[in-house]
Amino acid sequence: MTGAVIQGFDFGIAEQPHFFGGVAQPKFPLSDHLAWCDECTRANESVLFHHRAIQHDGTHANQNGIFNRAGVDDGLVADGDIAANPGGKAAALGVWAIVTDVYHRAILDIGAVANTDEIDIATHHRERPDGHIVPQHHVTDHGTHRIHENTLAKRGGNCAIRSNVHALDSSPRTTTLPRMENFIDTQPSELAPTLQRLRSNWQASKPDYAQRMDDLGRLRHALRLRMDEMAEAVGKDFSHRAKAETRIADGMTVLNDIDHLRKHLRKWMRPTRVGVGWRFLPARAQVRPMPLGVVGVIAPWNYPVNLALIPLATALAAGNHVYLKPSEHTPHTARFLRSLLAEAIAPGRVAVATGGADIGAAFAGLPFDHLVFTGSTAVGRKVMAAAAAHLTPLTLELGGKSPALIAEDYPIEHAAARIATGKWFNCGQTCIAPDYVLVPKGKRDALVKALRDEAVTRYGENLTNLDDYTRIINAGQYNRLKGYLDDAKSRGIERVTLAGHADPAQRLLPPTLLLDPSDDALIMQEEIFGPLLPIKSYRSLDEAIAYINAHDRPLALYPFSHNRATVEKILHGTLAGGVSVNDTLFHFAIGNLPFGGVGPSGMGAYHGRAGFDAMSKQLPVFWQARRSGGDLLKPPYSKAKWLIDLIVR
């Protein structure tokens, strides 16, 4: 972009010191670089402020256009990247609508809106709404060549908004604005410098045990305190997500994993002494888990907190810094994650990039020390290709069709109850949801009845318990699922709606069974990722196992049998990413179990120790002794013949 800076806006947050009279007053020069202000030191606090000036060609033609060209949606604006840093060093910055108040470990929220001729910015102190911070800012511009400065602040807090181009005008106004509802995607040009910053911070100060425990503890604490806010953000992204499901799947799972990491971290970090074998005595050897550097995390939309924070927490536990890219389909959650991380973790150690596939592709091409990708198999292939450029080590957590296999001996009602949970939790939008069920031929109709009973008990005959039934994330996904039903209809496949009916306006898709679909039906070709459940009858266990093996290795497998030999036969005869016997989903939640796919359903694993190891370099260290037989192994070898004869046997 060319042209002069014709308007920039800065907003300064000043915290009044505890003692009366020492009002801190940051002054931020307008410039296109980081402005550092430490004039708040009397409050024992510094605020690092970064603004991006808005540039245009100087004609003032159209402010919307200016915003748009600056990459700013005109329905919003808080075009500031802000972070506070207690030590006075540069902090890693993203486009944040949040200021961390380091001194009080609290959060200042900033809401901002813009219309064609004014920008309003309001802040409030979330933890102490009546406290002594809370300045309000109002900026008008720009066509009028004026900037209003508003020093209205409760109890003497001070703020300043300035322009170096236009005249400064003071005109107190109050504005009460909603918090920003949207935020700006990361620009591709920001990615590499952010990674570089994370890496140099890491190099300068690699997190030790105390630091890692502290980070994990603060992340846990912040998430627990903000659980309702998290559920609200996720709910907005889904338009409706059963709150209990969010608390369990995006809350409990993360807390559980962090607890597990914290409990075992000291032990995992210890070097493991290993024997050298008699030929190399009296040397010693050990394996030392070393942090790798910066781990990239790309997350999908279906459990947008869980699948962002568990890899992130694991990477932090292993002593790395983390660069996270949440899904573009969950912008509210992405904003929540950004603010949560800003609150919990010093900004130099984590960063968040936002954006869609283009940013994802550029992100995957960064030279990370490790990259954890969770998403579809198709995108996983692209990620692997992008990572190949730097030989970036990968953990690929992908999808696929995960079968439930009910054996002859297992009570159908019990199987139906547990399959119903696995399938309709999050409306089937779960990577390890049972994708289809294999059931003995004579029991198919009993299973249909039992599943109907489950659906009606859970959601009501007419899907009246809508609160507990999650919606399909977006119209694209809804139409994809609807396409499977239309395709099944055109093929004459029997479809059984278990409760209620579809409502595209709400993206409400009821639990629906498809009975014995042919293999060429779309629903049997692709991962379903929704509340539709094909039931396939089989005549013998061997036939069922052969069916599973004729398809891609699944991410999860759910054998249902109380007969140990039957379970062993299924486990022996197949290979899946993970297994829950006589239930669904649960293997994901167990901290001691590595989680990951196999073949097209993924590569590598994480959770607990497996994740810690994957995101560490297992450094082999050999310690030679003062005296070593190795010193004798040199020409002329005739002198060491006796030793060579001894070891070569």
Ligand code: NAD
């Ligand atoms: P997706 O693959 O479309 O997107 C995942 C992430 O990748 C998003 O953040 C997206 O922006 C990013 N992305 C898109 N194009 C990219 C590219 N070219 N390079 C790099 N990143 C890119 O997946 P989704 O629709 O968000 O999630 C659903 C899929 O994820 C399903 O297949 C599901 O099975 C799978 N999944 C797997 C797990 C697991 O743990 N194995 C968990 C949840 C979801």
